[in-house]
Amino acid sequence: MQPILKVENLTKVFKSNGRPDFTAVDHIGFELMPGECLGLIGESGSGKSTVANLITRLTDLSAGRVVLDGQDISSLSGRGLRDAYRKMQMVFQTPTESFDPRRRLGDGIGESLRNFGNCRAEVKERVAELLVQCGLTPDFAEHYPHQVSGGQCQRAAIARAIAIEPRLLICDEATSALDVTIQKEVIQLFGRLREQLHLSILFICHDIALVQQFCDRVLVMYKGKIVEEGVPDEVIQAPRNEYTKRLIESIL
Amino acid sequence: MTPTVRKPKIIKNSVRTRLIVFGILAVLLVICSLLSDHLTPYDPYLQDLSNAKAAPSQQHVFGTDRYGRDMLSRVIVGSRTSIFSTLLLVAIITAVGTVIGVFCGWHGKKIDTVLMRISDMFLAFPGLVFALAVAGVLGGGLHNAIFALAAISWPKYARIARSQTLAQKETPYLRAARLSGSGTVKMLAKHVLPNIIGPILVTSMLDIGTMMMELAGLSFLGLGAKPPIAEWGSMMSENRALFTTVPWITLAPGLAIFISVMIFNLLGDTVRDYADPRTRGR
Incomplete structure (x- = not known):
């Protein structure tokens, strides 16, 4: 079976004047199979979010390849890249800031639908469906991001991400800004959507317990490198890498 | 689960009310200046030396100037020059400055550095001197005054x-x-411009007053509106020397400037509040 996402030799070097270059992501590679949920854990600064930005091409790659559903997207731009976004969407860490403060939630959710050629009435109807699918009511489309709570806003962000029915969903710390009970609900929502839409998920997170509960496979990242890979239960019970051991000890 | 929404507690439409009130005032001002030819009680350019420097009375509400011209009529007619040239000037510098600024900020790299150094150069240059130089090259007149001020104000x-x-x-x-x-x-x-336009609009609204005064200053130096064209700034300058003997003579154009600047400033503040949904409820 062909992987939905294949990352080869992915590297990001941040250059700055005067100071030495900083390698945020250091030649990493992994594969994500259709329907799989892959966790990516590591401390802050380990390069997890940069990986998300590189895969979605929001940041330019220094080296390496990103293959999405058999298509190399690492040198795409403009229209080609926009078409790639039909297959790949992202949920951000800060729900409220991921919506334009001057536009209603419905507008943000429907933006991709409009961009990919749906008419206004269709979009409105679809947005209402999406909101219900994500556990909100259709009238949320008329609210501004500052009027709703973080959890509600993150649900709306998830609705936006699944609007064009992508095959790959990247969750960049999507539950970190939420409190524990809401976190649980959002995780349940992800699980439900994953089944309904046959989503593959790259779940970036620093919470090992959450990853253990939700992911099929986990990658541990440290200083820009992948130091360990495996089934969450095994990685947590029998960590092979020195850093992974410390990471797990610090939590248990 | 029944989702609920936080509602603003404070009266909902007060910003909208303010916007409507100040908007109407500003529109009235513009309409007045558009119809100024039909609103004057006397011919603003008709001299009557026998009735010069008359005090405010029922016939001449703001008195007459040193040539016996009715001040009220001149103020009404002058609104066209003053308000329209100012609005045009502010519109030009807002549009040009915003386009250049957004382009620089978004694009970055070399072109940003080059354009920003050019803007630094203009910021470092004394405005009136530049305007004098432009007028020296192109000759005086309202158009050149607007051009000169626009060239130094966009940065x-x-x-x-x-x-x-x-x-x-x-x-x-x-x-x-x-x-x-x-x-x-x-x-x-769709996203960047609406989110940055608030502060820019407020700045341009607040600049209306400054620009009105600067245009008036250039008119005073003979580089803007030329006499006998009525313009508020030049009317004040013309009558400046008479201030000690007939103090009311600068009252009318002064009041006109004060009121119009005030209206545009308040409108600017309100537009900023209205443009931001987070403060719209306040």
């Missing part, structure tokens, strides 16, 4: 637009918009 707007654009550039919602398949032009027009 302020470019700076604001650039810094605002930089602040917006890395926000998650722009990245989300990118992922939603929006192109650069659409993102700039």
